[in-house]
Amino acid sequence: MTFLIRDFRAGDEAAFAALNLRWIEEYFGVEESDRRQLENPVASLLDPGGAIVLAEVDGRVVGCGALAVPHEPASDARKWLEIVKMATDPSAQGSGLGSAILDRLIEIARERGANALWLETNSRLDAATHLYRRKGFRALEAHELRQTPYARCNLQMVRDL
Numbered sequence: 001m002t003f004l005i006r007d008f009r010a011g012d013e014a015a016f017a018a019l020n021l022r023w024i025e026e027y028f029g030v031e032e033s034d035r036r037q038l039e040n041p042v043a044s045l046l047d048p049g050g051a052i053v054l055a056e057v058d059g060r061v062v063g064c065g066a067l068a069v070p071h072e073p074a075s076d077a078r079k080w081l082e083i084v085k086m087a088t089d090p091s092a093q094g095s096g097l098g099s100a101i102l103d104r105l106i107e108i109a110r111e112r113g114a115n116a117l118w119l120e121t122n123s124r125l126d127a128a129t130h131l132y133r134r135k136g137f138r139a140l141e142a143h144e145l146r147q148t149p150y151a152r153c154n155l156q157m158v159r160d161l
Helices: 013-027 032-038 041-046 097-111 126-134
Strands: 004-007 051-057 061-066 079-086 116-119 155-160
Touching: 004 097, 013 032, 013 041, 013 051, 013 061, 013 079, 013 155, 032 041, 032 061, 032 079, 041 051, 041 061, 051 097, 097 126, 116 126, 126 155
Parallel strands: 079 116
Antiparallel strands: 004 051, 051 061, 061 079, 116 155
């Protein structure tokens, strides 16, 4: 499968929301933080200093991921960014697309001067957690956990850049 990883642009809002709503609704339920990010990704993700990337196959958006300014300020002097809203259409799963999206987000984070990445997920999402571990993220231990706005979050992970 040949895919193109590109930056978010005007008109991508519906595809970004649809990809994420599919997995969120399948496994969990849409929460307030999801609504804010999916209903207005420009104001909630891009304007505060984040980024969104999309993956296309034959002109159709089949994957996405985003960087966000973390919802909780860091207690250290490091510059953190948070990985959010990673999603892949079922037709593209297993193709390496998620890995390529995550690689691009890591690259953007470095370009923006971040020296650490944060993410929140759920251990039920086996493919996602496997990908994060393969890309160098480690699970936080109990004494390292932070507050989360997500009821579904039972796994927090970090990666140094």
